[in-house]
Amino acid sequence: MSEIAILELDCLQKSIFQEKPRTLFQGITARIEEPSIIAVLGVSGQGKSTLLRILGRLDTADAGTVSYRGRLSSIWRPHAWRMKVSYVAQLSVMLSGSVEDNLRAASFIHIQPFDNQLAVELMGKVGLGSMDWNKQAADLSGGEKQRVALVRSMLLRPEVLLLDEITASLDLHSKIAVQELLMEWQRKEESTIIWVTHDLEQARLTSDRVWFMGEQTLLEQKDTVDFFTSPESEIARQFLQITREEAN
Numbered sequence: 286m287s288e289i290a291i292l293e294l295d296c297l298q299k300s301i302f303q304e305k306p307r308t309l310f311q312g313i314t315a316r317i318e319e320p321s322i323i324a325v326l327g328v329s330g331q332g333k334s335t336l337l338r339i340l341g342r343l344d345t346a347d348a349g350t351v352s353y354r355g356r357l358s359s360i361w362r363p364h365a366w367r368m369k370v371s372y373v374a375q376l377s378v379m380l381s382g383s384v385e386d387n388l389r390a391a392s393f394i395h396i397q398p399f400d401n402q403l404a405v406e407l408m409g410k411v412g413l414g415s416m417d418w419n420k421q422a423a424d425l426s427g428g429e430k431q432r433v434a435l436v437r438s439m440l441l442r443p444e445v446l447l448l449d450e451i452t453a454s455l456d457l458h459s460k461i462a463v464q465e466l467l468m469e470w471q472r473k474e475e476s477t478i479i480w481v482t483h484d485l486e487q488a489r490l491t492s493d494r495v496w497f498m499g500e501q502t503l504l505e506q507k508d509t510v511d512f513f514t515s516p517e518s519e520i521a522r523q524f525l526q527i528t529r530e531e532a533n
């Protein structure tokens with residue numbers, strides 16, 4: 286075990302208030318030691334998005350800590366943290382202005398040079414190579430917004446990318462293009478991707494590890510092949526069976 290993890294989660298706990306308070310999850314502990322793609326799976330409402338938002342410092346845990354490269358999140362300024370650990374939402378928020386304004390936004394906010402060549406390359410790889418960058422971002426379709434938001438985050442080259450169901454509005458062709466880009470990117474950049482998805486095939490094809498959330502915690506952490514062939518818990522077995530039936 287290397288001494289310093291890329292990301293370390295220690296006993297994270299979160300409660301929510303819906304009519305009355307309830308624990309969403311507790312005791313979430315994990316270490317990411319190697320650059321890898323991790324698929325976060327589990328039935329709806331387990332708190333997968335909430336966990337991702339806590340890792341991206343867009344939400345706070347009630348207890349527990351997160352560290353990046355051995356330093357607690359609390360000692361990072363939020364915007365410095367978000368350059369290293371960057372969250373891409375399911376419903377992408379476009380800033381006002383053009384596509385180009387949006388692509389340039391992250392480098393502008395973080396005072397980093399804008400890598401035009403990389404932007405052109407990534408837009409091409411997500412299937413938006415012919416898009417007019419002068420177009421108003423508000424006029425893009427949901428799937429176009431999702432891909433622009435992904436490229437916008439990738440341009441900062443964060444070491445950890447947190448992806449929240451980012452292919453949910455994409456057609457099959459675009460979804461495959463995004464999957465291939467992310468797998469290639471992760472290898473080339475030696476980055477880590479934590480990817481919440483409801484798409485089992487996507488998780489199986491793209492990820493090295495699975496984090497399965499159930500019973501209000503991170504119930505299983507396994508290599509992807511092991512998770513899909515021999516999940517440990519009955520709840521994960523049922524989840525795989527039901528999700529596969531729903532997909533057919």
Ligand SMILES: Nc1ncnc2c1ncn2[C@@H]1O[C@H](COP(=O)(O)OP(=O)(O)OP(=O)(O)O)[C@@H](O)[C@H]1O
Nearest residue numbers: 301302303309327328329330331332333334335336
């Ligand atoms: N700030 C909040 N206040 C109150 N309830 C919240 C808050 N954030 C999340 N929730 C609730 O917590 C539960 C878990 O939400 P979350 O989106 O994290 O789960 P999920 O596992 O990602 O679900 P899905 O797979 O459906 O996207 C939901 O019932 C949601 O309404």
